[in-house]
Amino acid sequence: MKKLSLVLLLLVQFKILLAQEHQQSKNYVAPTDALVQANLHKWQQLKFGLFMHWGPYSQWGVVESWSLCPEDEGWTQRKGPYGADYNAYKKAYENLQTSFNPVKFNPDKWVKAAKEAGMKYVVFTTKHHDGFCMFDTKETDYRITSTKTPYSSNPKSNVTKEIFNAFSKENFMIGAYFSKPDWHSENYWWPYFPPKDRNVNYDPAKYPDKWQKFKDFTYNQIGELMSNYGKVDILWLDGGWVRPKKTINTEVNWQKSITFNQDIDMPRIAAMAREKQPGLIVVDRTVAGPYENYTTPEQQVPNSPLDHPWESCITMGNSWSYVPGDKYKSANEIITLLIKIVSRGGNLLMNIGPGPDGDWDPVAYSRLQQVGSWIKVNGEGIYNSTAVAPYSEGSTYYTKAANSNTIYAFVISAQDAVILPSNITLHLKDIKVKNITLLGVHKKAKWTANDGTINISIPAALQTNNGLTQAAVFKIQY
Template sequence: MRRSCPLIGMLLFALAVHAQEHNFNTTYIKPADTLVEKKIEAWQDLKFGLFMHWGTYSQWGVVESWSICPEDEGWTQRRGPYSASYYDYVKAYQNLQTTFNPVNFNPDKWAAAAKEAGMKYVIFTTKHHDGFCMFDTKQTDYKITSPKTPFSSNPKANVTKEIFEAFRKDGFMTGAYFSKPDWHSPDYWWPYFPPKDRNVNYDPAQYPDRWNAFKDYTYNQIQELMTGYGKVDVLWLDGGWVRPLSTVDKTVEWQRGIQYNQDIDMAHIAKMARSYQPGLMVVDRTVSGEFENYLTPEQTVPKEPLPYPWESCITMGNSWSYVPNDHYKSANTIIHLLLRIVSRGGNLLLNIGPSPLGDYSDTAYSRLKKIGAWMKVHGEAVYATKPLAPYEDGPVLYLQSKDKKTVYVYVLSDDKADEVVLPANISLQGIALNKKSRIVLLDEPKEKIKFKTEGGATTLSIPSSLQDKTVGKYAVAFKITL
């Protein structure tokens, strides 16, 4: 992931975690390809996806690739026995390839846990900014299937292929995260010059042959992912500083450091990718235009619905990648995030970082199990829903079915308590019902809920049997048939 600090007023909040927040654009170009448009519509109905950041860096428990980036930011700090010298540190970091051996890797286990949690799509990091490939590329030996990597002798060494196959088998849409910058490539960070920051370390206009070699390298790797890994639904491109110079917005802090034109010809890449994967959603993060088919606010929840397709990518722990003894969000917090995002018309892409041995922490599995138990009751009030004003009013959230014939009203628990306790009456703003309307509490469907509508607002009368007692965990939902 890219680190930056947003200055956008529409954000409700930014999560106070070590993974920094993300600027996102406020413009959108609707795809001209009808297959892409249909895929986006289907994806928007899924609401809940799994993100995984995994690579050799998990062995050190550092912030993905960022510690080899020569920038003085909180998330790029080098620590440990090699930290005194940048070049010694990078050499040791790259040498992690020779010890990476995730012998507990079992993608079927991950897919089963994600499916139980109610997740419907997966995005996996095929390559992060460090350039280490978690797939069997033919373009470099810096990959998990290289003889230099101990895990290469494992039958499941091509982990991207194994993950995609396991998740597709369980009905998931699949997506390939791919970093446009590649700090291991000599055609991006040319060894002739020292790297100064996250950007290319030479002027591509002055050395066009070298830049064209990097463009070919990038194109060829994406072509491999589009042709050798089955059906792919999303090409999720990170590293938004690799972009045409004309698209740089100097009002955005992190973009001010982009000095050179880093155009990799997205039109050429997208055309190729869709020739193999018709309807492919391309997500060129933060680069507004026809190749950002949906937007990806990071660690943030918008205050109101956004006028384009979007997902919030948010960590389950404090870090995108594996950190020993990481602090994981509670099931209560995650479900509240999901509902707030869905009530604004977005999807939640929840990240879990696998360990060096190739598994999730027990805490992560526990969270997924608790979320799944809740989703079994409330799934119909999450999937394929649409925002409904006023979206959120205190502990009450509003959603509606796509045909607008059903309203779902959630009552959230306190942020510090799992249990939902209902008062005697609940006021619904802007909801007018009639005599034919019917209300069911999904958590207690046998109880009859009475209501009274006056002046365009409705008051629900909670039966005495449900008042001042726990009726569910995290959030309970009233299903209102209009």
């Protein structure tokens, strides 16, 4: 009976993760701005980034914002003493502002761990769907710097500025996550009507003045982020149901529920943002067109390379935001994800949810340290690389160094310590191999190459006693 219950629980968790996936947009439109193109190319070479979902909701350890959404889904369930009454729950949720006091917040600690892990860019949730602002906005009092929030008296209360400054000093590219929908705004969820689902709860065409106020509110907040927080490289816009009605893809289930035209005027927003931040990458995720400069498959890895820039955003634990006792992926799982994604030409944006005290779970630091140890040995096959056929075969994945006649073959290990077979066969056509080395091992590999087939012989001493972890990487020069 216990085994059955565990299986059911795992199935529910898996279903929740699948339900929250954002299907990729079709019909990618490449940017025409030369500065955006250059910034996008730079970003594509970085491969590994840090994502952080954080807000007052961390105090309850619930799925970020979604328990406010009046939809009957696995990830929108309300728990606790107020769960039976929606209005009481919403009031208690919004009252979390008055107890939010993350006194252990120290972005220098985060950037040190991220840098040592080999991460090269960061995307931070400046505002999630609940509307709580983790930056000092003039547009609402529902923010971390409000006197209603205990942490406002702390010199580091404008956490977005502190995070961006700390990571900028270490040359990370900076990404501002921003939710287009705002469930706290009276111009999105108008109190005159109860919210019906995740969408705006009135018809913008019937009440154009109210919708215009919401458009201006959004425009002004993004303007603040683009003006007052130093260099910003990426504007990462979430909440794809806020979109022109003509862009709805009815093949996607969650887009079928979009009743109204929720055109937020992206041309106006993007023009303003790029005037303030030339070369800004705009990611209006799931809304195919000129303002989705790269796509963002969520909690998944494409089966094959894509023909445009992309990034898999994946949680280190099971949840995007802090949940007590969350189960974190092993170092093996994280490195395997990174290798698979990079072999298909993408980037991995890995999420860690800070806790209510303002720090990460110690397990997250441990995982990053393990990943960093592997990156120090094998990172040359990850960064500044491109996908190369056959991309993968069995447990072997390939990358090619940009502007170089070098291919890397990553042999995934099933456990932390790498155990190699006596012989490894690779298939790489149209190259004349000159040399093969095993990264991290100061011995030449014995190999033969014939008509696109490469056979590498592994000495017995290196099969089990090689000192390698997670994945072995063969450097093939031709």
